[in-house]
Amino acid sequence: MGSLVVFGILWIVGSLLGEWGATAWIDSAPNGTGPYFGTASNLGLVGVHAFDFLIWVAVPIFVFVVLMILFAMFKFRARRDENVTNAPSQVRNNKAFVGTWIVISILLNLLIWLHPNASGLEQVFAAQLPANNPKPVVIDVTARQWEWIFSYPQYHITQSLNASGQDTLYMPVNRPVKFVLRSYDPFHSYAHQVDVIHGFWIPAFGVKYDVIPGETRILYLTATKLMSTETNPMARVQCSEVCGPGHPYMEANLHVVTGSQFAAWAKAQAARG
Amino acid sequence: MAQPLTKEGPDPETRRVAPLPPVLRGFLWAAIGFIVFAALAAWLDPSRVSPYITAVGAVAGWFGAMIGWLLGIGGYEHVVKPMMGYPSPAVRTSGWRRYYEYALDHKVIGIQYLGASTGTFLIAGLIAMAMRFQLMSYRPTLFHYPQNYLNAVGIHGTLMMFTVATVAMVGGLGNYFVPLMIGTRETMFPKASGMSVWLVPLGVLTVAMSPLLGQWTTGWRGYEPLASSDGSGLLYYYLGVFALTTSSLIVAINLTATILFKRTRGMTWNRLPLFAWGILTVSLLNIIWLPEIQTTFVLGMLDKVMPLNLFNVFGQPLGYEYLFWLFGHPEVYIVVLPALAIWSEIIPVMGRKSLFARPIAVLGLVFVMLLSGMVWAHHMFTMMRFSEMLPFSFFTEMISIPTGFAYLAVIGTLWNSRLRLTTPTLLVLMSMFNFLIGGLTGLFLADVPANLQLHNTFFVVGHFHYTIIGGMVFSWMAAMYYWLPKFSGRTYSEFWGKLGAIWVFVAFNATFLNFFILGLHGMNRWVSVYPKYLQPENFWTSIAAFFLGAGFAINIIHIVWAWMKGPKVKENPWDAKTLEWRTSSPPPTKNFDTLPVVVGSFYTYGEGVPDPVEIPVSEMETKGSPG
Known part of the structure; x- marks a missing residue:
């Protein structure tokens, strides 16, 4: 009984300390983004809330098992020169403990499935409804081996390039963007046998979506922070699904700019042709 | 019908006509x-x-x-x-040469499997060291072209999964110990078993040499439609895996039949050792899922040779991915179930305490087996329809309940035990810690909104290395130290054993905890070069990884030394109750002079608990056996 009380106290104290440390970690950056980084979009914010919540759930479980391992190593350890003797207690079942364990593990799993998973998914699904994304900037994203190509049909930009001729993604902040994701090669006649899956990923936005040959997939996204690859290397487009030898190099620069900067950039790009 | 393990016959040396070994x-x-x-x-x-x-x-x-x-x-x-x-x-029954020939003795076959797994662990581990060396810099150093690096990743993963993770504890320890633990003299199909082990070196060489045919870049999963346009080496990836999975399939059939039909008198299902339960559930998973992946690989191979357009835009681009993970997720439970079973095997012996909630521990293994076929598409959250996300995240969360039963049983046993803190105990506790981190990070990955960020980053790589190395390899090491006196009648040095355990534990966590941070920082998988801001973290991860590699080498050298030259030890040094300890060490060719009869539970300790095993004195027992 004595060990049980000590264990209980240590577990509560350890969990509280753990939760305190986790919260400090989570709050070490604005909006609870401490450990997560990928939060500069509406979808990324859903992810970070899930991540933070799960850290709080995981801490007491982690402390419970680790404390039990430490108890086994120090409290229940057989003395070195003691002869091998049976443990004094030979409890082979404890209905209260087993029952509590099973009930708690079922409830905990149902909880984290409902929240943050199902509740977060509801937000993700809602964010993908066209009605919730008025007046989006449409960006056609074409993935080929191994290049990201961005075109802006509303602005008559067929391929957005920077001064050195590299593909660049510009998008306005706080305005819905409709990414139209396709995998093919606009520079050659279509070769079905070399068309592969790519992953459209912007680490800073906290979201990725795969680009499947033969399918057109839509991703609605709203960037919430001004950023560019030059100032934040996580603000980049990176292929996340292995797509052949050029996969590590399949990235593009990203600029999230204000509405007026975006309009000026689009005008200049369109003028370049 | 009876397959004698030995036959009276001419001396193997004189009967040999083959001019070559x-x-x-x-x-x-x-x-x-x-x-x-x-x-x-x-x-x-x-x-x-x-x-x-x-x-x-x-x-x-x-x-x-x-x-x-x-x-x-x-x-x-x-x-x-x-x-x-x-x-x-006749087959050779003594001397080192018997390990390099066809064998019928399940113990020789088990050691052949263990040797093949260990050798492959070294090869694939060296490849991992080369990968970590490359990742010390953000620009190409060791692998000058990304395809060299990606091919190394693929070989590392394929060999580790199909030759180490799914083989060492099943083909190796399972073949060696299951017949001993259930009290039989041989397995059900010793001839098939003797052949199956030789598919392993064939499969390993095929996969390892595959770049000669053309470099491939898909990683161990061989995703289509990339695979159909990728290097021809993929053909040898399919064929090598075919050989390796066929080997595992024969092991599964053999051990399932052995457990079903060859248990000794009194070995009821309620008395069956936990490790045998683990091997039985794993074998059923193997029997269900290995033919599925073999069929998939045959389709992939035909598609590559013909081509049939099965998995490109004219067919179903995601078809292969669904088929692959339909096997691929049960696969990780194939890896971890024997590890969970080993915990319940070692802890009661070392703690001198009855196994807590044994029925729950067995049910945990069985329910993990049943649920494991319902979670697989969680590898594809970034590819699938929205409507599929909710059911697959549901079953993925739910499988942690039966997995937790393994912890429930061990924790209940540890409580108020008299725990002998030996090297196997320490490794089991370390394995519990590592697998806990692997499981808890799984919570984050099972959450779909967070998964859309974490998928295909180093967070995932960290997660599955925690479950596979942390869970399975640590438990494998625990089992090797625990059963070392059984293998050879010799034991290890407690100092070097503990040093080796602590070394790999520290180095392992120093390496793979970093993977989670790297993943959150935006380090994606399958890249030999990466943005410069990730270099400092990658550098220190690599340094820790080199220590981890050295740690494994120390343990392997120590185990081999103890096996050959270690101090002699008494027959049953841990005072364990299961049947493998009721015969001499190393066990004779026919395992038991007289087949033991089980009359009680192996996992009940305490004052006045009767011996669970009776050795019949009548001559009837020995007469029934061949030879």
């Missing part, structure tokens, strides 16, 4: 088989581009090599000729 003859016959079959293919299907080595010829030649290898290694004398009415020749 079996392994060398296997290589020679494999080369002949390759040349013959490849030539046939070149004759039937001539290529205008290449006169001899073509995709079709390489596949046909491989099958010729497989036939030649299996015949040369002993299949000719021991399988083919007896089928035609010749008497079965």
